[in-house]
């Protein structure tokens with residue numbers, strides 16, 4: 001085998017999954033047909049849960065340096081914004097950052113971790129057999145073949161991997177389109193944002209750089225135009241005038257494009273040795289700014305599981321849990337973007353519904369519910385039925401301030417930079433150190449600490465196992481009859497040490 005894993009597609013999701021694998025010392029290559037990162041950024045927003053996950057890998061400072069935080073999100077551009085500031089997290093904001101910048105950062109990191117990135121390399125075919133996968137690609141030096149134990153298709157909405165694996169892409173075609181322009185608006189106040197929906201359509205304007213604004217227009221008279229039809233500057237200008245009454249002196253365009261509300265989801269996120277992630281697994285109206293965010297979270301869910309399998313310590317069920325855990329999250333994403341599409345689409349009575357929804361969003365609980373959805377703070381996984389029940393099992397691991405044995409304080413996400421499990425022992429049991437043969441658990445970071453902040457949910461926790469993707473595998477309560485035995489059993493179930501090492 002040339003590689004442990006071949007990743008097809010070097011967008012944000014492919015880069016992230018490749019980095020996660022490389023972090024675990026898996027030999028991984030990434031094949032990307034473009035020569036360099038596209039300057040045309042579809043995504044502009046990174047949401048709270050993705051920020052947390054990137055923080056867990058030590059990327060928060062660089063992201064903050066490059067992006068611009070704002071404490072809000074939106075749902076269908078309703079007049080009441082989503083208030084992310086109430087989220088229980090240091091990452092309680094949207095980070096405005098062009099996708100091209102995010103990709104550059106992720107690519108630097110992937111290269112730094114040793115991912116073999118082949119650009120100008122288009123995958124032409126992929127097939128799998130019992131022992132592995134084979135990929136044929138055409139690169140600058142012609143056609144070549146690569147073999148690996150597993151492959152990940154992160155090759156976008158038109159995914160060749162998905163098609164060649166004959167995985168059905170179930171859903172509906174677009175029923176309307178919107179226009180996008182990254183343009184100069186000399187008459188718009190610097191930094192100003194616009195969001196307005198009327199019977200004529202909807203418009204949203206946000207700054208991308210000091211010079212460029214992103215204009216999104218849903219013009220009721222032009223929503224039936226096919227996605228592939230090019231947008232002209234004149235068209236965008238007249239739609240802005242029709243929908244908003246102003247064109248802000250629209251000048252040069254860096255990028256003009258059209259997008260639609262086609263909504264589809266791969267029937268399976270895994271077919272034996274081949275996995276799908278990101279747009280290869282789901283497409284939808286880009287409303288609320290979620291596709292890349294969800295894809296990055298999939299990448300982080302998949303990376304450590306696949307690495308664990310290749311390292312030989314993954315129990316059989318772990319790899320299967322990728323589809324089980326992420327498919328429903330993707331379905332929920334499709335449903336919330338379909339709901340937003342209904343609110344955006346022009347039809348009789350829609351303005352009344354929008355007003356009603358906007359007033360409901362002024363109720364803090366309603367706002368919190370949708371904020372959690374768009375921020376992906378509502379994502380949790382099924383509790384492990386083999387572990388003693390605990391309210392924390394399967395939940396998102398929100399960052400804790402820990403006090404270590406030497407008295408120093410530590411933010412818990414710092415423990416997760418290496419992508420290992422974190423075994424957090426909070427009960428000061430002197431026998432904890434002899435619990436298992438730690439040499440065999442190199443993929444588990446054991447930490448003895450206490451919690452140095454108010455955290456009611458953690459009050460009686462004896463020990464908890466935090467997964468590398470920032471969810472709680474299990475927590476053992478101090479009231480357990482023999483807590484150390486429960487911890488030992490939980491370790492054996494989730495991270496049985498093995499002997500196979502690829503690298």
Ligand SMILES: Cc1cc2nc3c(=O)[nH]c(=O)nc-3n(C[C@H](O)[C@H](O)[C@H](O)COP(=O)(O)OP(=O)(O)OC[C@H]3O[C@@H](n4cnc5c(N)ncnc54)[C@H](O)[C@@H]3O)c2cc1C
Nearest residue numbers: 009011013033042043044123156278279289290291292293
């Ligand atoms: C107008 C618009 C605005 C958006 N705004 C947001 C937002 O604000 N926030 C958000 O989270 N999401 C947003 N999205 C969605 C987001 O852009 C996508 O979800 C994200 O790009 C998906 O990442 P990906 O890596 O899965 O796929 P892609 O970014 O599509 O990357 C796939 C890569 O695979 C490569 N590839 C394809 N086929 C092959 C092949 N055969 N061989 C080799 N390489 C191949 C492609 O060149 C590409 O680089 C928006 C989308 C649109 C259209």
